[in-house]
Amino acid sequence: MNLNINEIFQYLSNAVIEYGPKLLGAILVWIIGSIIIKKLINVFGKTLDKRDTDESLKPFLKSIISILLKVLLVISVLSMLGVAMTSFIAILGAAGLAVGMALSGTLQNFAGGVIILLFKPFKVGDFIDAQGYKGTVKEIQIFNTILTDLDNKTIIIPNGGLSTNSMVNYSTEPTRRVDISVGIAYGESVEKSREVLNELGKNDKRVLNDPAPFIGVTEMADSSINLTFRIWVNAADYWGVYFDMNENVYNAFNQAGIQIPFPQVDVHLQK
Numbered sequence: 614m615n616l617n618i619n620e621i622f623q624y625l626s627n628a629v630i631e632y633g634p635k636l637l638g639a640i641l642v643w644i645i646g647s648i649i650i651k652k653l654i655n656v657f658g659k660t661l662d663k664r665d666t667d668e669s670l671k672p673f674l675k676s677i678i679s680i681l682l683k684v685l686l687v688i689s690v691l692s693m694l695g696v697a698m699t700s701f702i703a704i705l706g707a708a709g710l711a712v713g714m715a716l717s718g719t720l721q722n723f724a725g726g727v728i729i730l731l732f733k734p735f736k737v738g739d740f741i742d743a744q745g746y747k748g749t750v751k752e753i754q755i756f757n758t759i760l761t762d763l764d765n766k767t768i769i770i771p772n773g774g775l776s777t778n779s780m781v782n783y784s785t786e787p788t789r790r791v792d793i794s795v796g797i798a799y800g801e802s803v804e805k806s807r808e809v810l811n812e813l814g815k816n817d818k819r820v821l822n823d824p825a826p827f828i829g830v831t832e833m834a835d836s837s838i839n840l841t842f843r844i845w846v847n848a849a850d851y852w853g854v855y856f857d858m859n860e861n862v863y864n865a866f867n868q869a870g871i872q873i874p875f876p877q878v879d880v881h882l883q884k
Contacts, residue, residue, distance in 0.1 A: 639693045646686040654679050664731065674727070719756065725772030726755040734776075739784035744770050788821065789851045791844050793858050796837030798872040803830060803838065809865050810842045817861075819854050821845045837874045 654675055661671050730753060735741050739750050741760070746768045748760030758775055760768040783789065797806050807828045814826040824845050832839040842862070846854045866873055 635694055639690045642693060643686065643690050646689070650679065650682045650686065653682065665733075721773035722756040722771045725774070725776035726753070726757075728776045729753060729758065729772055730755075734780065735782050735784070739782055741780055741782050741784075743775055743780040744778065746770065783851075784848060787848055788845050789848050791846055791851060791855050791858065793842040793844075793855075793862060794831070794839060795842065795862050795866070796834065796839045796873060797866070798837060798874040801838070801871050803840070805869065806840060806866070806871055809869050809871065810840070810862065813858065813861050813865055814842075814844050817854065817858070819846050819850045821847070836876045 657678055658671065658675055661674065729735075735750055737750050737753060741748070741750060746760060746762065748762035748766075748768050750758060751761045751767070752759040754772075756772060758770050758772055760770065762768055793810075795806075795810075797803070810828050811826065814820045820826065821844075826845075827841075827843040829841055830838060831841045842858075844854070844858070863873070
């Protein structure tokens with residue numbers, strides 16, 4: 614087969630003229646895009662550092678963002694070279710949809726874990742009430758959060774529901790209010806009962822003066838006049854003060870001769 618040098622040269626010249634600018638443009642886009650992606654990842658990493666994001670989550674998030682940006686860059690470069698990307702994108706989208714549907718619950722828990730670690734509605738050591746469970750947060754994993762309840766049972770809650778439903782965090786504020794309810798018999802002095810309760814609050818150093826303790830009549834029930842004794846304490850002292858104060862109220866009322874009634878029914882027989 615005889616090769617015509619002029620024809621080969623002409624073919625190469627036409628190829629360079631037709632594809633050269635596209636190839637050069639694609640190379641420039643790849644270089645510039647790679648630099649931009651690198652800078653964006655660095656900015657994203659600094660943002661995670663400022664938000665005190667969990668250390669185990671930072672490399673994962675940076676890798677995910679980097680991969681997504683590089684996929685977009687590759688698609689852009691191939692499109693510049695004239696490669697038909699419609700079918701490729703359609704196949705990629707269908708595969709992603711199928712995987713997403715198969716792993717919907719797992720992906721929801723994963724997304725929930727990312728949200729929790731990023732926005733920190735609670736942290737390890739907090740006492741929370743969520744999904745019908747109360748306990749201290751022992752560990753925050755990417756798919757689950759582990760609690761330890763008051764009798765030392767381990768509770769594992771999926772992060773999906775934990776990140777989208779209501780939750781009470783008892784450890785957010787430095788102080789908490791302790792509510793003590795006590796009933797006194799009809800005929801007993803409310804003022805005397807108030808004096809006894811005020812004395813109990815003053816004698817317990819864990820009770821804060823600001824806000825000041827509050828004592829009020831909350832109900833005139835069938836068998837008793839019900840009082841509410843509200844005191845503020847540091848969050849760490851809550852349970853200790855709650856249990857101690859209930860016992861102290863009972864003992865102090867007994868010593869003061871204030872009767873704490875129990876429900877009873879008087880039956881009158883008539884002939």
